[in-house]
Every structure is written in C-alpha cells, then in structure tokens.
Amino acid sequence: MSTETEEKYEKYYVPEQSKWPIVGAVGLFLIAFGGANFIQQTTGKYGNDGSMGWITFAAGLTIIFYMMWGWWRDTINESMEGLYSSQMDRSFRQGMLWFISSEVMFFAAFFGALFYARALVMPWLGGEGNNVMTHALLWPDFIPQWPMTETPGGETTQGMGPWGLPAINTAILLTSSWTLTIAHHALRDGNRNALLNYTSITALLGIIFLGLQVWEYIHAYQEMGLTLGSGIYGSTFFMLTGFHGFHVTIGTIYLIVLSIRCASGHFTAENHFAYEAGAWYWHFVDVVWLFLFIFVYII
CATH class of the missing domain: 1.20.120.80 (Cytochrome c oxidase, subunit III, four-helix bundle)
Structure with missing residues (x-):
C-alpha cells in the first residue's frame, strides 16, 4: 500500500483483552442478589430475614468501585498516550x-x-x-x-x-x-x-x-x-x-x-x-x- 493511500486511513486502537467486563458482571450480580435479600429483610416477606443482604450488597458495590477505578485508569492512560483517533x-x-x-x-x-x-x-x-x-x-x-x-x-x-x-x-x-x-x-x-x-x-x-x-x-x-x-x-x-x-x-x-x-x-x-x-x-x-x-x- 502506498504512503498516500495509508494517509487516507486513521488508526483505530483495539485494546487487549480485559478482565473488567467480567469483574463488573460479578459486582452487578452481587448487588442485585444482595439488594433482593435486603428488600426481603425490610418487608419481612417470604420468611427470609435477609441477614446476608447488606454484606452481599456491600461486596458487590466494592467490586463495582474496583472495576470503575481500574477501567477508568486504563482508559485514561490510553487516552493520554495518544492511542485514540477521531474514529475512536x-x-x-x-x-x-x-x-x-x-x-x-x-x-x-x-x-x-x-x-x-x-x-x-x-x-x-x-x-x-x-x-x-x-x-x-x-x-x-x-x-x-x-x-x-x-x-x-x-x-x-x-x-x-x-x-x-x-x-x-x-x-x-x-x-x-x-x-x-x-x-x-x-x-x-x-x-x-x-x-x-x-x-x-x-x-x-x-x-x-x-x-x-x-x-x-x-x-x-x-x-x-x-x-x-x-x-x-x-x-x-x-x-x-x-x-x-x-x-x-x-x-x-x-x-x-x-x-x-x-x-x-x-x-x-x-x-x-x-x-x-x-x-x-x-x-x-x-x-x-x-x-x-x-x-x-x-x-
């Protein structure tokens, strides 16, 4: 491909495989599960005291915050390194x-x-x-x-x-x-x-x-x-x-x-x-x- 043709195309950065999507999915699951148990505890329905609700919910939130910190850190570093283009x-x-x-x-x-x-x-x-x-x-x-x-x-x-x-x-x-x-x-x-x-x-x-x-x-x-x-x-x-x-x-x-x-x-x-x-x-x-x-x- 000639240099003139190459100049017509912009680079499009494709990041490496990341653990953050699965980490976020686990955190969201724990938030939903813990939140449901908390609601059962609050309403007193279905004979479940929801004693683990707060712990599970807090664990999910902690994982989500960890995911946000790591993912944002990686994205900021990629941006500051000039890896992104107008297509990105x-x-x-x-x-x-x-x-x-x-x-x-x-x-x-x-x-x-x-x-x-x-x-x-x-x-x-x-x-x-x-x-x-x-x-x-x-x-x-x-x-x-x-x-x-x-x-x-x-x-x-x-x-x-x-x-x-x-x-x-x-x-x-x-x-x-x-x-x-x-x-x-x-x-x-x-x-x-x-x-x-x-x-x-x-x-x-x-x-x-x-x-x-x-x-x-x-x-x-x-x-x-x-x-x-x-x-x-x-x-x-x-x-x-x-x-x-x-x-x-x-x-x-x-x-x-x-x-x-x-x-x-x-x-x-x-x-x-x-x-x-x-x-x-x-x-x-x-x-x-x-x-x-x-x-x-x-x-």
Whole structure:
C-alpha cells in the first residue's frame, strides 16, 4: 500500500483483552442478589430475614468501585498516550448515546409501573367500570386515592410531600446543571480555573443532594412509617428515588474524577469527550429528577 493511500486511513486502537467486563458482571450480580435479600429483610416477606443482604450488597458495590477505578485508569492512560483517533472518539460518543438510551428505558419501566398502579389498578380496585365485584370481593373498604396510605393488611403510612427536602434537592440539581454548563463552556474557552472551580462545585452539589436524600429516607422510615413494605406507594417511591440516587452517586463519583483530571490538565478545548460524556450523564440524571419530582412528589 502506498504512503498516500495509508494517509487516507486513521488508526483505530483495539485494546487487549480485559478482565473488567467480567469483574463488573460479578459486582452487578452481587448487588442485585444482595439488594433482593435486603428488600426481603425490610418487608419481612417470604420468611427470609435477609441477614446476608447488606454484606452481599456491600461486596458487590466494592467490586463495582474496583472495576470503575481500574477501567477508568486504563482508559485514561490510553487516552493520554495518544492511542485514540477521531474514529475512536465517534465510537465513544455512540456508545455513550446508546448507554443513556438504555437508561431512559430503565426509568421508563419504573415510571410505567407507577402509571399502571395509579391510572389503572387504583380505579379497578375502587370498582370503576366493570370491576364492581373486584372491589366488593378483594377490598370493599378501599378508597381509590393516591398516595395509597393504607395497605390491604391495615398498615397506614404518610405520603411524602413535595416541599421541604424534595424541593431543596430539586433546586440543588438544577443549580448543578447550571454550574456544569459553565464549566463545560470554560473548558471550550481554555479557562482552566473556571473549569476546575465549577466542576468541583458541581461534584459538591451532588454530595449535598445525596446527603439530603439519606436524611429524607431516615425521616420517612422513622417518623412517617413510609418503607419499602408500605404497599405499592412505598415500593414505587423507594424504587424510583432509590435508583435515581444510585445514578446520582455514580455521576458524583464521575464528577470527582473529572475534577481531579481537570486539575491534572488532562483536557483540552479540542480533546475532552470524557468530560462531555460526564456532562451528558449528569444532565440526564437532572432531567429524570424533574420527572420524579412532578410525578412522584407533586401529582
């Protein structure tokens, strides 16, 4: 092949075989297994006290963090060594877009469950339409209102209101999107001080959000009687807000790593997709929270 022909083709780096995918798969399995046992412990269902749930869940999280640290380290080293080309950059962008698309479907499933419970099951249990006998046989005293604060077993709870901690957390996430956008523009303009400062502020806002959510959960369990075992309302509330909190945790870790990389001068105005990917993910998490705030807390 002539030199002129070779110049038409870009190199495409193919990494060596990696252990990180299988390590991540093991970690995710342990998280799912431990989480299921924890839910059984919390709800007291199926005669399982879930005593190993926390241990298994923590082991899974530890493995995931180890996988993230190792995989990100390898990717950063490959990028800093100049092994990537514009084709690789396009591959990263496509991969991130597909990943966020899968996350949209993930949350859509839980929002769908919430819609099904509120818009279909509640009226059916209340005897709407041709379900009079369903109402009479299954739950004659049922009143179709949301939040559903009484379970078939007679347990009562309270609905989580939108004002207070949820509203504060909404303001925090909206502010974090603004600070991250400023940081992104600073990166494109070559303003390293503003880039580092606003990226660090965004990471700090993520930590504050998580701290307030933990406070909200403690309040729900200890003072409101709102738990995972509090019927369909409790389960959908904690599944939606809990999984969102998990995503905020991952995003916050990502932002901390980006802050460290900004301080190390890893990014330039021309080469910074790793930063853009973090910004995409964080803005996605913020948009999901807005839907959560509206459909879980307000409506």
